[in-house]
Amino acid sequence: MSSYYPIFADLNNRPALVVGGGHVAARKIASLLKAGAQVRVAAQVLCEEVTQWVKEGRISHIADTFQPGQLNDVFLVIGATDNAELNRQIASEANQRQKLVNIVDTQELCSFILPSVIDRAPIQIAISSQGTSPVLIRLLREKLEALIPHHLGEVASLAGKWRDQVKTRLGNITERRRFWESLFASRFNTLVENGQTRLAEEELEQQLNGHTSQPGEVTLVGAGPGDPELLTLKALQAIQQADIVLHDALISDEILELVRRDAIRESVGKRAGAHSVAQEETNQRLVKYAQQGLRVVRLKGGDPFVFGRGAEELEVLKQAQIPFKVIPGITAALGATAYAGIPLTHRDHAQTAMFITGHCRPDGSELEWKTLARGKQTLVIYMGTIKAEEISQNLIDHGRASTTPVAIISHGTRKNQQVHTGTLAQLPELAKLAQAPALIVVGETAGLHSNLKWFGE
Numbered sequence: 001m002s003s004y005y006p007i008f009a010d011l012n013n014r015p016a017l018v019v020g021g022g023h024v025a026a027r028k029i030a031s032l033l034k035a036g037a038q039v040r041v042a043a044q045v046l047c048e049e050v051t052q053w054v055k056e057g058r059i060s061h062i063a064d065t066f067q068p069g070q071l072n073d074v075f076l077v078i079g080a081t082d083n084a085e086l087n088r089q090i091a092s093e094a095n096q097r098q099k100l101v102n103i104v105d106t107q108e109l110c111s112f113i114l115p116s117v118i119d120r121a122p123i124q125i126a127i128s129s130q131g132t133s134p135v136l137i138r139l140l141r142e143k144l145e146a147l148i149p150h151h152l153g154e155v156a157s158l159a160g161k162w163r164d165q166v167k168t169r170l171g172n173i174t175e176r177r178r179f180w181e182s183l184f185a186s187r188f189n190t191l192v193e194n195g196q197t198r199l200a201e202e203e204l205e206q207q208l209n210g211h212t213s214q215p216g217e218v219t220l221v222g223a224g225p226g227d228p229e230l231l232t233l234k235a236l237q238a239i240q241q242a243d244i245v246l247h248d249a250l251i252s253d254e255i256l257e258l259v260r261r262d263a264i265r266e267s268v269g270k271r272a273g274a275h276s277v278a279q280e281e282t283n284q285r286l287v288k289y290a291q292q293g294l295r296v297v298r299l300k301g302g303d304p305f306v307f308g309r310g311a312e313e314l315e316v317l318k319q320a321q322i323p324f325k326v327i328p329g330i331t332a333a334l335g336a337t338a339y340a341g342i343p344l345t346h347r348d349h350a351q352t353a354m355f356i357t358g359h360c361r362p363d364g365s366e367l368e369w370k371t372l373a374r375g376k377q378t379l380v381i382y383m384g385t386i387k388a389e390e391i392s393q394n395l396i397d398h399g400r401a402s403t404t405p406v407a408i409i410s411h412g413t414r415k416n417q418q419v420h421t422g423t424l425a426q427l428p429e430l431a432k433l434a435q436a437p438a439l440i441v442v443g444e445t446a447g448l449h450s451n452l453k454w455f456g457e
Contacts, residue, residue: 004112006126006128008124009035013038014037015038016075016076017040017077017078018078019042019077019078020079022081022082025041025043025080026047029041029053032078033059037075039053040059040060040070043064043081044065046061066086071094072097075099076101077099077100078102087103091110115127115137116137116138116141120150120152120153122156123152123153125144151192154197158197158201166180175213178214179207179208181241183204187203188200213293215290215323216291216322216323217290217295217325218298218324219242219295219327220300220326221238221297221298221300222235222301222303222329222331223299223301224255224302224335224413225301225335225412225414226255226301226411226413227339228254231258232327232329238327239260239263239297241260242295242296242297243263243289243295244266246285247266247267247269247300248269248299248300249269249276252414268282268285279309286313286317287317290320290322290323301332301437302329302330302331304329306333306382307355332412333380333439336409337412337439339409339455341452341454342407342441342445342448343445343452344378344380346444346448349443350445353378353379354377354378355382356381357384358385358391358440359383367394369394370399372394373398374399374400378446379442379443380440382439386431388440389428391427392424395442403424403425404424404443405444406424406427406440406442407441407446408421408427408430408431408434408440409439410434410438411437417456421450424442
């Protein structure tokens with residue numbers, strides 16, 4: 001967990017103390033001046049750049065030495081000296097007075113750190129490693145600098161100029177957000193980039209005059225098995241554009257962190273032994289939110305059409321005449337087995353693969369165990385650990401050898417992934433060791449795990 005709280009501070013016309021007058025201090029002073037701070041310097045020797053700022057009246061040289069009383073009326077203090085004892089004194093006196101303090105290159109003495117900044121004023125992007133890896137942050141900043149167009153600052157300035165007018169014309173916050181999203185993705189952006197500010201404002205006004213409310217819609221999104229980097233580009237775009245996300249209980253925190261910050265997130269998942277939301281209630285929520293004009297994402301683990309009841313939800317939306325679309329995801333049978341080094345098919349071991357669920361409808365028909373027990377195929381069983389003994393016995397009774405390799409993959413594709421391997425006869429005992437959520441793999445290809453494993457321990 002991060003120990004720093006990211007924040008942008010308004011230093012305009014606020015006094016700031018810099019102890020030190022060398023080249024390092026000059027860099028800090030320059031950034032403070034850019035933020036509009038009233039800079040006071042305490043140092044015996046000033047470098048040429050700092051001396052010039054003093055002569056120009058841009059900063060104040062208040063003393064040759066640091067005195068604790070200099071901290072009384074400043075907003076923050078930066079220590080930029082090469083005297084370790086003095087730096088510790090500055091930090092101690094600042095902390096006693098509840099002043100923000102930064103001691104250059106001495107993280108343990110800092111109550112705040114200065115991030116690396118990509119500046120597209122008024123847009124600022126700050127990145128930090130909490131002082132652990134400055135070189136890595138420098139490399140990352142170089143990449144971001146190349147990716148972020150310089151004209152975005154002008155785009156933001158024009159948006160700020162028109163913000164009140166847009167707010168007056170579009171009273172609904174959802175409509176305002178959609179207007180800005182549409183505008184920034186339109187010809188307006190190109191006009192700003194080309195320096196055609198007047199035409200850009202005319203385009204903005206024209207789009208504002210012609211803006212119409214959009215109906216709500218539902219997007220059924222497959223989140224994959226857990227690793228956030230397995231999300232498709234379309235899935236990522238959908239969850240970042242959603243007004244509300246209804247997600248399964250097993251969606252990883254890393255994926256939920258990618259949801260837009262001001263979007264509503266509701267858990268509607270179902271887990272054994274825990275509170276769950278009935279499917280009928282989930283269906284009703286999807287309809288209700290869409291009818292309110294919201295962009296709704298129904299975020300499901302894996303793929304929504306593989307044991308995800310996605311079709312049932314779409315049937316309800318169709319009946320209610322709610323627009324919808326589907327973004328498929330990597331199902332656990334593909335993702336978890338790949339991360340466990342278990343191929344679903346192999347020329348020497350398995351020519352087919354079958355996916356089944358260990359949870360069937362109470363009134364459902366009996367599984368075709370004779371078909372499932374055939375050799376030369378890989379059987380992947382979702383949600384089957386609770387019925388592991390029944391599965392093992394039926395497969396053996398219908399012809400599958402008790403020595404057939406099996407694997408149970410828990411938390412597939414995630415950092416805490418675990419793989420338990422053994423034989424079909426051992427499946428009930430393996431299931432007791434496995435953490436949920438877990439996937440059972442039965443077949444000769446499961447025996448390749450020990451040779452092909454590549455992810456995790």
